[in-house]
Amino acid sequence: xERAANKAERLLQIEALLLAHPEGLTQAxxxxxxxxxxxxxxxxxxxxxxxxxxxxEDGRLYIDRSAYLVRVRLxxxxxxxxxxxxxxxxxxxxxxxPHAAAALRKIGIALERLAPRISRHLKCSAEMMEDVxxxxxxxxxQVLETLTxxxxxxRKVRVWHRHEKTQRVYExxxxxxxxxxxxxGQTTHVIGWREPPGALRxxxxxxxxxAELLHERYTIPDDFDPRDLLANAWGIWYTExxxxxxxxxxxxxxxxxxxxxxxxxxxxLEDQPDGTxxxxxxxxxxxxxxxxxxxxxxxxxxxxxxxxREMMAGEAKAMAEIYGWHVSSTTSEASSSTLDDFFGG
Numbered sequence: 227x228e229r230a231a232n233k234a235e236r237l238l239q240i241e242a243l244l245l246a247h248p249e250g251l252t253q254a255x256x257x258x259x260x261x262x263x264x265x266x267x268x269x270x271x272x273x274x275x276x277x278x279x280x281x282x283e284d285g286r287l288y289i290d291r292s293a294y295l296v297r298v299r300l301x302x303x304x305x306x307x308x309x310x311x312x313x314x315x316x317x318x319x320x321x322x323x324p325h326a327a328a329a330l331r332k333i334g335i336a337l338e339r340l341a342p343r344i345s346r347h348l349k350c351s352a353e354m355m356e357d358v359x360x361x362x363x364x365x366x367x368q369v370l371e372t373l374t375x376x377x378x379x380x381r382k383v384r385v386w387h388r389h390e391k392t393q394r395v396y397e398x399x400x401x402x403x404x405x406x407x408x409x410x411g412q413t414t415h416v417i418g419w420r421e422p423p424g425a426l427r428x429x430x431x432x433x434x435x436x437a438e439l440l441h442e443r444y445t446i447p448d449d450f451d452p453r454d455l456l457a458n459a460w461g462i463w464y465t466e467x468x469x470x471x472x473x474x475x476x477x478x479x480x481x482x483x484x485x486x487x488x489x490x491x492x493x494x495l496e497d498q499p500d501g502t503x504x505x506x507x508x509x510x511x512x513x514x515x516x517x518x519x520x521x522x523x524x525x526x527x528x529x530x531x532x533x534x535r536e537m538m539a540g541e542a543k544a545m546a547e548i549y550g551w552h553v554s555s556t557t558s559e560a561s562s563s564t565l566d567d568f569f570g571g
Contacts, residue, residue, distance in 0.1 A: 236260060237270060241278045241289070248379040249443060250286035291378045292371070302344075305337055309348055316354040318409040321363050325371075327355040365435070370405075372437040373416050377402040382442045386435040395435055398422070401444040404452040405431075408462050410517060415462045417452065419444065426455075428462065460490065460518075463511035472512050473530040476503040480525040489518075504529075513537075 239260055243251060257264040274280040279290040300308070312330050315323075334348035369385075376383045385400050401419040403426075408415055413432055420427040456462070458469040469492075476484050478501035485495065489507070496504040509515060512534045519526060519538060528535040 233270070233273075236262070236266075237273055237277065240267070240270065240274060240280075244278070244280060244287060244289040248288075248291075248381075250283070250288040252286055256287065292375055300333070300336075302337075302341055305333060305341070305344060305348075308333055309344055309351070312348060312351045314409065315407075316351045318412055319407070320412050321361045321366055322357075323355050323367065325367075327352040330355070363432075366432060369431055369434045369437045370414065372439055373402050373405065373431065376437075376439055377405065380443050380445065382440045382444055384438040384440055385429065386437075387429055388433045388435055390430075390433065399440070399442075400427075400429070401446075403446050403450055404455075406452070406456070406462055410461055417455070428464075457491065458508055458510040460509050460511065460514040463514045465510045467510075469508035469510050470512050470531055472507055472509050472515065472534065473528075474505045474519070475527045475529055476505060476522070477525040478502055480522065 240256055243256060243259060251259075253264050253267040257267050260267075271280075271282075274287070279293040279295075280287055281290055282288075308330075312326070315326060330348050330352040334345045334352065337345040337348065372383060375381075380401075382399055382401050384397065386395050386397050388395050399421040400416075402416050403418040404416070406415050406417065407413075413430055415428050415430055417426065417428045419425070420429075455464050458464070475498075481497075481501070481503040484503055484505060489505075490509065492509075493505060493507040496506075498504060512531060515534075516537070519528065519534075520541070528538045
């Protein structure tokens with residue numbers, strides 16, 4: 227019995243070592259760390275491969291991180307958080323994702339006795355992700371799998387990325403630092419070090435045609451923190467320049483809705499005597515806010531920056547023409563406080 231217990235403990239120690247060393251370890255290195263003979267590690271190999279998804283390559287042992295099963299125990303309230311995240315993903319992402327569906331189904335099964343109602347809805351969310359109505363995009367899944375494995379093992383990838391404007395495909399060597407979903411665009415983005423040009427860049431995963439895992443390894447710099455990088459971003463766009471102050475005026479009829487949500491970490495709200503609301507925030511790239519501003523229609527007015535105000539004024543004029551409204555032949559002054567000058571009476 228004691229011998230079996232010692233073996234079980236050693237297997238767990240080897241598991242921990244391999245998880246801590248994505249670059250792999252030789253049998254001799256493991257034996258030296260555990261103070262056992264190398265032959266002991268050799269005898270354990272069959273159990274390691276069966277229990278912990280361990281494989282050997284070029285004389286080194288690795289954990290297969292794609293097949294390794296993580297053991298997680300959740301409270302009811304922690305499971306509810308996952309349910310909310312899953313519902314957000316199921317309703318905001320348009321692609322089939324077998325891994326997300328499998329994860330939700332496992333959580334749902336685990337909660338069958340503790341919370342059958344929540345369990346049932348988690349399984350429904352899993353079915354939504356597998357529904358034929360969702361976009362079937364095996365290339366996206368394969369690319370995301372490769373990027374995930376590269377990020378986990380700190381291995382570079384070769385990517386073939388399609389440029390948004392030229393539609394040409396360019397080849398890069400890329401080191402993933404962080405993966406970020408973007409619910410507004412129903413997309414996924416990966417931030418990392420790109421060669422060329424030897425600088426931090428962001429790829430939209432949906433535009434990566436192919437990703438190939440390389441043996442070359444990398445280390446994420448200690449000073450890289452996605453929270454700092456995206457601190458001023460509206461969504462996924464960041465900049466090394468100073469953030470721009472955006473100032474909006476909201477109509478009284480939507481003020482309560484604006485106040486219900488904190489839209490940006492730097493936002494400040496100022497109630498006005500006429501019932502309107504002045505909203506201001508420092509944003510890395512104000513252009514990224516345009517779809518959100520459009521969504522408020524005539525219930526919002528851009529006060530600053532001037533470039534954003536002019537952009538929205540131009541869109542308002544173009545929209546009026548589309549719907550057959552009479553557009554004044556004279557252009558409004560850039561400093562006009564309203565859009566009334568665009569339209570005839």
